Amino acid sequence: xxxxxxxxxxxxxxxxxxxxxxxxxxxxxxxxxxxxxxxxxxxxxxxxxxxxxxxxxxxxxxxxxxxxxxxxxxxxxxxxxxxxxxxxxxxxxxxxxxxxxxxxxxxxxxxxxxxxxxxxxxxxxxxxxxxxxxxxxxxxxxxxxxxxxxxxxxxxxxxxxxxxxxxxxxxxxxxxxxxxxxxxxxxxxxxxxxxxxxxxxxxxxxxxxxxxxxxxxxxxxxxxxxxxxxxxxxxxxxxxxxxxxxxxxxxxxxxxxxxxxxxxxxxxxxxxxxxxxxxxxxxxxxxxxxxxxxxxxxxxxxxxxxxxxxxxxxxxxxxxxxxxxxxxxxxxxxxxxxxxxxxxxxxxxxxxxxxxxxxxxxxxxxxxxxxxxxxxxxxxxxxxxxxxxxxxxxxxxxxxxxxxxxxxxxxxxxxxxxxxxxxxxxxxxxxxxxxxxxxxxxxxxxxxxxxxxxxxxxxxxxxxxxxxxxxxxxxxx
Amino acid sequence: xxxxxxxxxxxxxxxxxxxxxxxxxxxxxxxxxxxxxxxxxxxxxxxxxxxxxxxxxxxxxxxxxxxxxxxxxxxxxxxxxxxxxxxxxxxxxxxxxxxxxxxxxxxxxxxxxxxxxxxxxxxxxxxxxxxxxxxxxxxxxxxxxxxxxxxxxxxxxxxxxxxxxxxxxxxxxxxxxxxxxxxxxxxxxxxxxxxxxxxxxxxxxxxxxxxxxxxxxxxxxxxxxxxxxxxxxxxxxxxxxxxxxxxxxxxxxxxxxxxxxxxxxxxxxxxxxxxxxxxxxxxxxxxxxxxxxxxxxxxxxxxxxxxxxxxxxxxxxxxxxxxxxxxxxxxxxxxxxxxxxxxxxxxxxxxxxxxxxxxxxxxxxxxxxx
Numbered sequence: 076x077x078x079x080x081x082x083x084x085x086x087x088x089x090x091x092x093x094x095x096x097x098x099x100x101x102x103x104x105x106x107x108x109x110x111x112x113x114x115x116x117x118x119x120x121x122x123x124x125x126x127x128x129x130x131x132x133x134x135x136x137x138x139x140x141x142x143x144x145x146x147x148x149x150x151x152x153x154x155x156x157x158x159x160x161x162x163x164x165x166x167x168x169x170x171x172x173x174x175x176x177x178x179x180x181x182x183x184x185x186x187x188x189x190x191x192x193x194x195x196x197x198x199x200x201x202x203x204x205x206x207x208x209x210x211x212x213x214x215x216x217x218x219x220x221x222x223x224x225x226x227x228x229x230x231x232x233x234x235x236x237x238x239x240x241x242x243x244x245x246x247x248x249x250x251x252x253x254x255x256x257x258x259x260x261x262x263x264x265x266x267x268x269x270x271x272x273x274x275x276x277x278x279x280x281x282x283x284x285x286x287x288x289x290x291x292x293x294x295x296x297x298x299x300x301x302x303x304x305x306x307x308x309x310x311x312x313x314x315x316x317x318x319x320x321x322x323x324x325x326x327x328x329x330x331x332x333x334x335x336x337x338x339x340x341x342x343x344x345x346x347x348x349x350x351x352x353x354x355x356x357x358x359x360x361x362x363x364x365x366x367x368x369x370x371x372x373x374x375x376x377x378x379x380x381x382x383x384x385x386x387x388x389x390x391x392x393x394x395x396x397x398x399x400x401x402x403x404x405x406x407x408x409x410x411x412x413x414x415x416x417x418x419x420x421x422x423x424x425x426x427x428x429x430x431x432x433x434x435x436x437x438x439x440x441x442x443x444x445x446x447x448x449x450x451x452x453x454x455x456x457x458x459x460x461x462x463x464x465x466x467x468x469x470x471x472x473x474x475x476x477x478x479x480x481x482x483x484x485x486x487x488x489x490x491x492x493x494x495x496x497x498x499x500x501x502x503x504x505x506x507x508x509x510x511x512x513x514x515x516x517x518x519x520x521x522x523x524x525x526x527x528x529x530x531x532x533x534x535x536x537x538x539x540x541x542x543x544x545x546x547x548x549x550x551x552x
Numbered sequence: 553x554x555x556x557x558x559x560x561x562x563x564x565x566x567x568x569x570x571x572x573x574x575x576x577x578x579x580x581x582x583x584x585x586x587x588x589x590x591x592x593x594x595x596x597x598x599x600x601x602x603x604x605x606x607x608x609x610x611x612x613x614x615x616x617x618x619x620x621x622x623x624x625x626x627x628x629x630x631x632x633x634x635x636x637x638x639x640x641x642x643x644x645x646x647x648x649x650x651x652x653x654x655x656x657x658x659x660x661x662x663x664x665x666x667x668x669x670x671x672x673x674x675x676x677x678x679x680x681x682x683x684x685x686x687x688x689x690x691x692x693x694x695x696x697x698x699x700x701x702x703x704x705x706x707x708x709x710x711x712x713x714x715x716x717x718x719x720x721x722x723x724x725x726x727x728x729x730x731x732x733x734x735x736x737x738x739x740x741x742x743x744x745x746x747x748x749x750x751x752x753x754x755x756x757x758x759x760x761x762x763x764x765x766x767x768x769x770x771x772x773x774x775x776x777x778x779x780x781x782x783x784x785x786x787x788x789x790x791x792x793x794x795x796x797x798x799x800x801x802x803x804x805x806x807x808x809x810x811x812x813x814x815x816x817x818x819x820x821x822x823x824x825x826x827x828x829x830x831x832x833x834x835x836x837x838x839x840x841x842x843x844x845x846x847x848x849x850x851x852x853x854x855x856x857x858x859x860x861x862x863x864x865x866x867x868x869x870x871x872x873x874x875x876x877x878x879x880x881x882x883x884x885x886x887x888x889x890x891x892x893x894x895x896x897x898x899x900x901x902x903x904x905x906x907x908x909x910x911x912x913x914x915x916x917x918x919x920x921x922x
Contacts, residue, residue, distance in 0.1 A: 187832070187834075188756055189752045189756070189833070189834045190752075190832040190833050190834050190859075191755065191756065191833075192832075212758070213756075233701060234701045234705065236699055236701075240699065244672065244676060245699065245701075247676075247705065247708065248672050248676045261898060263898045263899065263902075264896075265899065267832075267879055267880070268831075268832040268879060268880075269830045269831050269832050269859055269879070269880040269881065270668065270673070270830055270856060270859055270860070271662070271673070271830040271860075271881065272830070272881055272895065273881045273883070273892060273893070273894060273895040273899075274892075274894055274895060274899060274900075274903050274921060275709060275712070275713055275716075275717075275902075275903050275906060275921075276662070276675060276708045276709055276711060276712050276713070277709075277899065277902060277903075278708075279675060279705055279707075279708020279709055279711070280704055280705055280706065280708055280709045282705065282708075283701050283704065283705045284704050284705075300755075300756050300757060300758045301758060302758050302760075303758045323610035323611070324610070326609075326610055326611075326612060326729075327609050327610045327632070328729075329633055329729035329730070329731075329732070330729070331728065331729055367760075367783060368783075368786055368787075370782060370783070370786055371780075371782070371783040371786060371787075374780060374782050374783060375780070375783075378780075426697040426698075426699045426700055427697065428608060428611045428613065428696060428697060429608075429610060429611040430608055430610055430611055455699070458697070458698045458699045459611065459697050459698070459699070460697075460699040493695070493696055493697070494695070494697045495695050495697055495700040495702045496702045497700075497701050497702050498697070498699035498700060498701065499699055499701055500701070501701050502701075502702060502703060506702075510702070510703065513695075513702055513703075514692070514693075514702075514703060517689050517690070517691060518691055518692050518693065518703075519703070521685065521689075521691045521693070521706060521910070522693075522703050522704040522706060524906075524909035524910065525704055525706070525709070525906065525909070526704075527905075527909065528902060528905035528906050528909060529902065540703060540704075541703075
């Protein structure tokens with residue numbers, strides 16, 4: 076992974092910069108000893124590591140503002156970090172950077188059920204946002220698999236999704252406002268507790284900008300009343316094609332389940348060994364979940380089962396109890412962990428038009444043969460967001476590179492059939508160099524123009540998202 | 553000038569940019585009085601960019617040229633039992649305009665309707681755009697899949713940018729199944745405060761409410777549920793039980809009620825000024841009360857559970873000045889006041905910076921957003 080040359084002028088001034096930061100932050104919030112900054116050397120994309128020059132852990136918007144002001148004056152690159160769960164290397168440091176971690180900022184600032192919002196500091200974890208409102212039967216809808224650990228700051232930066240976004244949308248559809256600190260330290264309020272703002276939709280472009288436009292310190296999130304109940308049904312089919320056709324038919328019939336999850340045979344086998352979820356022996360397994368009252372659930376599931384029967388499922392199992400529902404989901408939720416137990420893997424995140432599912436799965440199978448690396452597929456089928464897991468051996472020289480080559484070919488295929496490189500994980504460093512397969516230089520220039528406006532010196536997370544060759548001139552300023 | 557393709561638009565804008573000729577972008581022309589008056593020397597019509605280029609019902613996606621009439625899109629979707637989720641308002645009645653609304657205009661103004669409370673605004677369903685920026689460069693962002701975080705989300709930025717960042721040439725949407733049935737619970741005789749409380753309790757109940765409005769003049773409160781027949785019957789009955797203690801409730805199946813809210817029909821045949829105010833729902837009645845103190849000849853239609861106020865005022869009343877500390881946003885739709893003003897200096901600076909990048913000479917709908 077190519078990263079920009081570290082700025083030696085900045086590195087030479089480390090002691091001075093540390094001193095300035097120590098003046099505005101408590102002692103424990105400035106980390107600069109070599110062995111201590113190592114804790115921040117990577118995120119969940121562990122293949123790439125680089126200890127930062129300094130890490131800071133501010134506790135308030137004012138402290139974040141003071142930190143950024145100093146970094147801006149000193150010309151120090153800044154990499155914002157939520158909980159460090161990015162699978163795309165979004166929080167990967169450079170050796171000359173200050174890592175700005177928001178983990179200490181995790182308070183709930185305001186909860187308003189009548190107006191259906193919660194305002195939190197951005198270091199709060201996704202699941203604990205729901206945790207703060209569930210005693211009143213409310214929840215925060217976006218539910219990335221890492222929700223136990225991932226921070227709202229990262230969710231906003233990556234515009235995170237989850238299993239239930241077919242019905243509830245992704246982060247951008249559930250974000251009402253942010254407090255953001257600009258690179259020069261200015262604090263701006265964007266959006267708020269109301270739906271439509273004046274002027275340009277800045278909130279829309281900040282969400283998903285991968286920490287390159289500013290540091291979000293507070294977020295106003297839409298909360299929703301929990302449905303009366305939910306129930307999954309598990310279906311097994313004897314080919315990926317048939318399962319894909321079933322998904323398409325369910326959607327066409329006007330039923331909109333909250334989730335449609337797809338697992339292929341290699342994934343199901345790994346999950347069975349690990350989680351003993353009782354999944355059937357089938358080439359492809361679907362989990363379809365619907366919500367509502369008992370009557371509504373029965374009505375919707377009857378419609379779904381009728382459609383599924385036309386595709387001759389080898390198994391169709393409706394949950395009969397809370398325990399059975401939990402068991403059905405346990406397998407899916409354990410999928411990544413189960414794969415991790417048997418092998419190193421790389422998780423891809425391309426999205427494709429749902430209609431291309433059979434073709435893409437077949438081509439991935441062919442590539443698997445070609446590269447000699449196994450693949451397990453597990454993904455959100457309703458919205459076409461795939462998660463092929465390519466298995467490799469990190470200890471075998473050349474295997475990671477082979478795996479990356481394979482991954483790149485899969486992502487290029489996703490773009491070729493009308494999809495995109497990443498559906499919910501973000502570009503980070505991982506897919507940075509593939510951006511020109513989806514966009515041309517002018518498309519990227521338009522995006523980088525936006526960064527120019529927010530961060531004219533390109534100090535914020537600058538080595539991400541855009542191929543270095545595309546951003547060279549701008550970063551040099 | 554008859555522009556038939558994106559290439560035509562690009563070369564037309566490129567020429568205008570070279571000459572510093574300011575353009576007014578017009579689709580169907582039904583919303584031309586939205587925003588501030590533009591300074592322009594020529595008009596760019598998008599109506600030659602017409603047609604649906606891709607529609608996949610099984611993937612819930614549609615891609616169309618920006619000048620395509622909304623009606624054509626709705627017809628195509630209806631044939632497959634689907635619809636646009638955001639229920640776009642028709643401005644012709646309120647603005648006294650004529651013409652045929654096009655999808656590009658809807659995106660440029662981020663137009664939505666009562667369903668926005670549940671299904672989101674136009675910007676939430678928009679998944680891809682192609683546009684020509686102020687220098688004549690063609691730019692694409694997003695695509696035709698509903699989950700896409702590849703690079704910055706310029707799709708959102710374009711929605712509601714009123715043509716100031718570029719001329720939209722193609723737009724792609726996530727669509728939804730049209731419901732089997734739609735039912736409205738009506739509560740009569742509530743004051744504004746009582747009505748917003750009722751709407752709030754409906755919206756915080758687990759019944760999937762996707763319309764929540766109140767018309768002050770008739771003291772009529774409307775709550776809509778949609779979906780499969782059995783489910784809708786169940787949820788409507790539950791809501792009736794929930795709201796029964798507040799006033800007389802009835803259940804009706806009448807879509808025209810929601811068309812009236814969506815298009816603000818109560819203010820059509822009047823010469824009053826009309827304002828659109830966005831606030832937190834529970835602040836709605838306070839905003840109305842403040843305005844009524846200044847002049848009691850004010851009418852209010854609340855939508856989005858109270859978070860959107862359509863306010864009819866006597867001519868030339870300065871609504872913005874009356875609400876200096878409002879946490880929200882007031883836009884003039886009909887009247888002599890400045891239609892739109894920037895929210896604050898910090899945001900105005902960012903917006904100016906973006907416009908300077910996308911339209912360096914300021915030739916696209918100059919001045920329309922204030």
